[in-house]
Amino acid sequence: MHTLWKGAISFGLVHVPVKMFAATEDKDISMRYIHKECATPLSYVRKCKTCDREVEWEEISKGYEYEPGHFVLFEKEELENLSTGANKEIKIMDFVNLTDIDPIYFQKTYYLSPGDTGSNAYNLLLESLKQTGKIGIATISIRSKSSLAAIRIVDQCLALETIFYPDEIRPVQQVPNLPENATVNDKELDMAKLLIEQLSGPFEPEKYTDPYREGLLDAIQQKIAGKEVKAAPERQETNVIDLMSALQASLDAVQTDPGTKPKAKKKSAKKGTKKETVS
Structure with a gap:
């Protein structure tokens, strides 16, 4: 893995040297x-419309x-000076429940x-979070951008989740056409809850795949081999015309297709196993 960032986690007077790596990949x-x-292949050119020429990075x-056609300019150094100072520190401010x-x-x-030093402090923080069931809320500066973050445990490894600031979350009230006094039919509700129960089971991320990506990779190989790309089969349309019929048809499909129902063994295992909040 490529190291993206080096610094330290601090809580109180404790400093934990750490290295940061991307946990996900696109x-x-x-x-x-x-x-x-x-x-x-087409290339992109940084061209000034006024000077009518290509512009170099420097x-x-x-x-x-700040208003149409009017700008305030900042050099790289100015923006760096405005960053949160200790940009090599992940400062934990509070501990909360996940x-x-x-x-x-x-x-x-x-x-x-x-980090290269301080493994004892790393283990101390990891074990403390595990036994208290807490996560740390911290601030961090990555590439001159300040962000909130959550420090938690993922499979015996400290992980950092960048999180939005509250004013970056749009209010739900801006969503149009939300029901104000929603009412549902009791029979439809019972059937919907039954369908949810039939489809419920442990989360198994390995069973979920990206059909578009798989289809595109297959199409690429077909084109490389000079073959005609095969279109994906169309989904069959159902004749369901109302909500009750849709619910009943869904329940019938689940009950007749054992592959769509959760395995009973895994359900019982889930009930008997208590997962840690921070893991």
Whole structure:
């Protein structure tokens, strides 16, 4: 893994030297724009419309458009000076329960390993979080951008989750057409709850795949081999015309197809196993 950041976690007077690594990777298949006429990849040019010429990187600064056509400019050094000073420190401010944070706040996950020194402090923080069931709420500056973060445990490894600031979360009240006094039919509700129960089971991430990515990879190989790309089969339309019929049809499909129902063995195992909040 490539080290993205080096610094230290601090809580109270304790400093924990750490190295940061990306915990996730983008599996999107990258494609380039191609000129159809000659099959040449297109390039992007940084061109100034006023000077009518290409601009080199050393001639570029950043600017904020405070009104149409008017900008205030900032050099790289100015923006760095405005950053949160101790940009090599993950400062834990509070400890909270993981369940206190709505998933809407989470952005990106990073793994943290012990630094070249301070493995004892790393183990101390990891074990303390495990036994208290808490996570740390911290601030961090990555690439001159300040962010809130949550420090938690993932499989015996400290992990950092960058999280949005509260004013970055849009109010639900801005969503149009939300029901104010929702009412549901009791029979439909009972059937919906039964369907949810039939489809419930332990979370098994390995069984979920990206059908578009798999189809695109297959199409790429077919084109490389000079074959005609096969279209995905169309989904069969059902004749369900109302909610009750849809619920009943869904229940019938689950009950007749054992592959869609959770395994009883795994259900019982889940009930008998208590997972740690921070793991």
